[in-house]
Amino acid sequence: MAHIVTSVLENRPVAQDYYELRMAWPSWAPAPQPGQFLTLRTVDGPVPLLRRPFAFSGFDRADSAASIIYQRRGHATTLMTAKRPFDPFDILAPLGNGFPDPKSGRRPILIAGGIGMGPMLFLAERLAQTPYPGILIIGARSAQYLPRVVLSRSVQTILCTDDGSAGRKGTAVDIAREEIRQEGCAPELYLCGPHGMLAAGHALAEELDAPSWVAMEQTMGCAVGACMGCVVRVHGGEEYARVCMEGPVFDSRTIIWT
């Protein structure tokens, strides 16, 4: 974890309301892993006040660059769309724990919904360079929300939409279930997306008796473990776990989904 004041390299739309922001990555800074995140200041002033968390969507040491994908939703993210190359970029990173490697013999199935695409693209790219590449399944409401320009040729990718306007019709979890059945593989699930999708992914993992990893979201204060704000309910001794420290990646069996 470090406080890094770097520069924006590029900030471009990649789908309707979705943007990819690339930033310079100083050589001294620790390398971000898939699943890890940063927090950034959108402005110096008091509105918006808090740093905003975003998962890394890519990192390339050779290019000295890291990236995030964000969705324009409110005041802070609208301000982010105005960032230009060489604008200063104040971040805390890398934060939290990344996704673990798949267990031996398991086929990684990466399931992304909406804004959850960022960390899944990063993980898919990473796994593509290993002997255990995964299948990346990206679900969106409809065609215009699919980030076609950032997809990698080296990753086996399946696109799907809720309304069938592009790719296969159905939810990413449903498509994952079909793919796993068709391949007859022993899967290991990796998920990032809306809470309902993560819960459905966990149910699928239970059904298949497969390991599964979810990247959780929660409103954050400090993002370094101090404020106890960003908790989720978990099984076990402690009632809550901090998304910023114990997460954001959790074994889906540790989460209380109700």
Next chain:
Amino acid sequence: MDLSVRIGSGTLPNPVGVASGTFGYGSEYEKLIDLSIIGALYTKAVTPEPRPGNATPRIIETAAGMLNSIGLANNGLAGFKTAKIPYLRTLPCPAVVNVAGSKGDDYAKVIEELAGEDCIWGWEVNLSCPNVKTGGLALGTDPTEVEQLTSRLRKLSSKPLIIKLTPNVTDITAIARAAESGGADAVSCINTLVGMVIDTKALRPVLPGKTGGLSGPAILPVGLAAVYRVARAVTIPVVGLGGITEADHAIQYLLAGAHAIQIGTANFIDPTVHQKVLDGIQAFAVLHNLQSIPDFHQFIE
């Protein structure tokens, strides 16, 4: 120039502290901040029993502020002793343990059991948490109760005893005077203001507990006015906090009558804020030829 701050039997190296609940126990920030320049580290609240904290969401941003309802989540006294005390022994700055509970016995138990720990510089008694159902805020709004509890805690430890005041009262000076009468070495103010946000789509409050504590730049003028009034009502030092995000804000608190300040919410936003505030106070002192903290109090009647 001497920026040290005397409170009761102790001395802080400088007036810039970090507020309880925003800095954990220090270890969370050691990779980002040089802890040796911190004037006082006010720990996350310690209660006798572990508290899991409140339901989520616990935080919501508001205009130039944030509303929190953490609910004093902490590992309890036993957990504090085993997991946090060894770290506090290595801390390069004074540690003030923030003590919380739901009744007088709770506060007494924490101080009694920790009184012998050399690594603890002093106590900040949280009589004003708005996010627990009993105690806390209720205890801190009645001058008679505040005086009695302060007096009881005073007998348990000779370390500096600071009573943290809530702004959620009609007259904060009455509570401050009660703390002074009970033997407090200082008061700190303000704790968060009770606030609420309603989700008009979901038709319910955003926080499960309905209300929370408002902090951040939005409350700076409120904290400042409270410190101004309290500093004129008591003779013990006042520790000012509420909305400080830059040196100018801290200087305003010192000019209003504070002997020390705490940075809270701004710790979440700018890891360099502590250094900037301390540097700014020093520069201001040089500019106006101030030799010590009480010299800041000469300008405003």
